[in-house]
Amino acid sequence: MHSDLTRFSAADARAALDAGEFSAVDLTRAHLARIDAVDGDVHAFLHVMGDVALAQAEAADVRIASGEVLPLTGIPIALKDILVTIDAPTTAASKILEGYVSPYDGTVVARLREQGAVFLGKTNTDEFAMGSSTENSAFGPTHNPWNFSRAPGGSSGGSAASVAAREAVIALGSDTGGSIRQPAGFCGVVGLKPTYGRVSRFGLIAFASSLDQIGPFSRTVQDAAIMLNAIAGHDPRDSTSVPDIAPDFRAGFRTDLTGVRVGIAREYTVAGMEPGVTNAVAAAAKQLEDLGAELVDISLPHTEYALATYYITAPAEASANLARFDGVKYGLRIDGATLQDTYRATRGQGFGAEVKRRIMLGTYALSSGYYDAYYVKAQKVRTLIKQDFEEAFKQVDVIAGPTSPTVAFGLGSRMDDPYQMYLADIFTIPANMAGTPGVALPCGFSEGLPVSLQLLGKAFDEQTLLGIAHAYEQAAGWHKHTAEI
Amino acid sequence: MSLTTADVEHVANLARLGLSVDETELLRSQLSSILEHIEVLQQLDTGRIPPTAQVNSLTNVLRDDVVQQSLPQIVVLSNAPQSRDGFFEVRAVMTEDTAEGGSA
Numbered sequence A: 001m002h003s004d005l006t007r008f009s010a011a012d013a014r015a016a017l018d019a020g021e022f023s024a025v026d027l028t029r030a031h032l033a034r035i036d037a038v039d040g041d042v043h044a045f046l047h048v049m050g051d052v053a054l055a056q057a058e059a060a061d062v063r064i065a066s067g068e069v070l071p072l073t074g075i076p077i078a079l080k081d082i083l084v085t086i087d088a089p090t091t092a093a094s095k096i097l098e099g100y101v102s103p104y105d106g107t108v109v110a111r112l113r114e115q116g117a118v119f120l121g122k123t124n125t126d127e128f129a130m131g132s133s134t135e136n137s138a139f140g141p142t143h144n145p146w147n148f149s150r151a152p153g154g155s156s157g158g159s160a161a162s163v164a165a166r167e168a169v170i171a172l173g174s175d176t177g178g179s180i181r182q183p184a185g186f187c188g189v190v191g192l193k194p195t196y197g198r199v200s201r202f203g204l205i206a207f208a209s210s211l212d213q214i215g216p217f218s219r220t221v222q223d224a225a226i227m228l229n230a231i232a233g234h235d236p237r238d239s240t241s242v243p244d245i246a247p248d249f250r251a252g253f254r255t256d257l258t259g260v261r262v263g264i265a266r267e268y269t270v271a272g273m274e275p276g277v278t279n280a281v282a283a284a285a286k287q288l289e290d291l292g293a294e295l296v297d298i299s300l301p302h303t304e305y306a307l308a309t310y311y312i313t314a315p316a317e318a319s320a321n322l323a324r325f326d327g328v329k330y331g332l333r334i335d336g337a338t339l340q341d342t343y344r345a346t347r348g349q350g351f352g353a354e355v356k357r358r359i360m361l362g363t364y365a366l367s368s369g370y371y372d373a374y375y376v377k378a379q380k381v382r383t384l385i386k387q388d389f390e391e392a393f394k395q396v397d398v399i400a401g402p403t404s405p406t407v408a409f410g411l412g413s414r415m416d417d418p419y420q421m422y423l424a425d426i427f428t429i430p431a432n433m434a435g436t437p438g439v440a441l442p443c444g445f446s447e448g449l450p451v452s453l454q455l456l457g458k459a460f461d462e463q464t465l466l467g468i469a470h471a472y473e474q475a476a477g478w479h480k481h482t483a484e485i
Numbered sequence B: 001m002s003l004t005t006a007d008v009e010h011v012a013n014l015a016r017l018g019l020s021v022d023e024t025e026l027l028r029s030q031l032s033s034i035l036e037h038i039e040v041l042q043q044l045d046t047g048r049i050p051p052t053a054q055v056n057s058l059t060n061v062l063r064d065d066v067v068q069q070s071l072p073q074i075v076v077l078s079n080a081p082q083s084r085d086g087f088f089e090v091r092a093v094m095t096e097d098t099a100e101g102g103s104a
Helices: A010-018 A024-042 A050-066 A107-115 A157-164 A181-187 A221-231 A275-290 A303-324 A339-350 A353-366 A371-395 A418-425 A429-434 A462-476 B005-014 B021-043 B073-079 B099-103
Strands: A045-048 A076-080 A118-123 A170-175 A190-193 A213-218 A261-265 A294-298 A398-402 A438-446 A449-457
Touching: A010 A024, A010 A050, A010 A221, A024 A045, A024 A050, A024 A076, A024 A118, A045 A157, A050 A118, A076 A157, A107 A221, A118 A157, A157 A170, A157 A181, A157 A213, A170 A190, A170 A221, A181 A190, A181 A438, A181 A449, A190 A221, A190 A462, A213 A221, A221 A438, A221 A462, A261 A275, A261 A371, A275 A294, A275 A398, A275 A438, A275 A449, A275 A462, A294 A371, A303 A353, A303 A371, A303 A418, A303 A429, A303 B021, A353 A371, A353 B005, A353 B021, A371 A429, A371 B021, A398 A462, A418 B021, A438 A462, A449 A462, B005 B021
Parallel strands: A076 A118, A076 A170, A261 A294, A261 A398
Antiparallel strands: A045 A118, A170 A213, A190 A213, A190 A438, A398 A449, A438 A449
16 A cells, blocks of 8 residues: 555556555545645635545446546546536636536536546636636635745646645646646646647636637646546537547657757747746756757747737637626626616626726727727737747747746735736747647746746647657656645 | 726726726726737737637538527526526616616
């Protein structure tokens, strides 16, 4: 019997479960006990699904005994609280949805149920996934497991922290401008944003529909690939999910990078970048070279416009998507003298400050007289950003750079200046604008906090991306460092 | 780009968002500052660039027009703040004096 079942990757746990070394109930109990022990400090979870998890684990043990297993049968998983589930509340960390229980499961949730996965609970997030620190949650911030006074990143900070703190083996999050990769970086775990259209968004509470994509947090690249295998593939309920058959995302795993061309974009070095980040990322590039890759200087000339483009496009789409929260069909209702007053009061009291800011920004950008100058302009610049990547990927297989310009910043340190907060996503936003995949993975430490390498890949070529990430991870070994709390 | 209080009130009305006086003033200054950063886009000549609304090449995805199972009414109404006789219940949209409900 193993002393600590919370240290297993999904791949290793699979082998041990199938070999009968321990049961899915043992594995689940170990993670629920871990949540009990540390989540008072971390606050990764908004709802712990203890009874559901144990029932799922018992069912998984029956499947394992019969040999009818899939890769995630009996594996304990955490879900960002923006993915709807029939057996636990889904709040998007907003007061406007407090107590809401969805009448249906999101597609990724349903696919995990079919696998026989175990749901530990729903994780904290910035309200409606709007933020870079998880401080915009209506239910209090998550604390970075490496240092409780630091932010875990965001918006999927609870998912990132749950994996870093060994409360969950894998977690799901969503990435609209970096909301998987940036918190994965801050918490020292692997975070993958798949290609737009790879994973169904049905049952993901919509923030910016042309940018949102669901993806995994894990402690190894292999586990991220295993999770992507489980959730990828066409869904008739999401008209933007591509009809292609999803491949095995582990098929590109390799140890030698001979013949691989890695782009280093000159625009991914910016003023204000911490030297500890610059150094660790440079060392990672050197290691990719040592593994046989060729480093190629490239340019993504419209990078400096990506942030502004994003802060028109995403709020504009959000302002439309969040119109549904009006106190009529579900969630909070604050009654007013008229229906219009009810709308205003419900939304005024139900939404937090950042959500209001983005609804206002988006409504302004779409309003009569400003639509062409802001919204259409941003859509045109988006074309230029997408073309930058198309040109770059004619020369290289992946692009390597930092995930964020800094390590995890202090809780509270950026809440007074929205634009400073937005800058945390400066390197992650372009891939959302282009719809291309990206993975963040640990590449060292600075000030005792994790530094993260971001690898960006070609649309629908996660195989190559994950193959290179896996080679780096195995050679560098940073994934073996865990937050000891 | 500097917004006035009236600008903010106008946009808040379009968004059906109730704001306090303090929130209105804070948003006026914060949105003005964010819009200043966004001005950087005006440096780019995009006259001949087509807009991108979404990035993958799928267009007009349709399904066959066949009746499918949907959620039972009672389940759909289960989260409603107020419902009656199988409907979501709200205050009257149209009133005798339709100034508020009709033209807002």
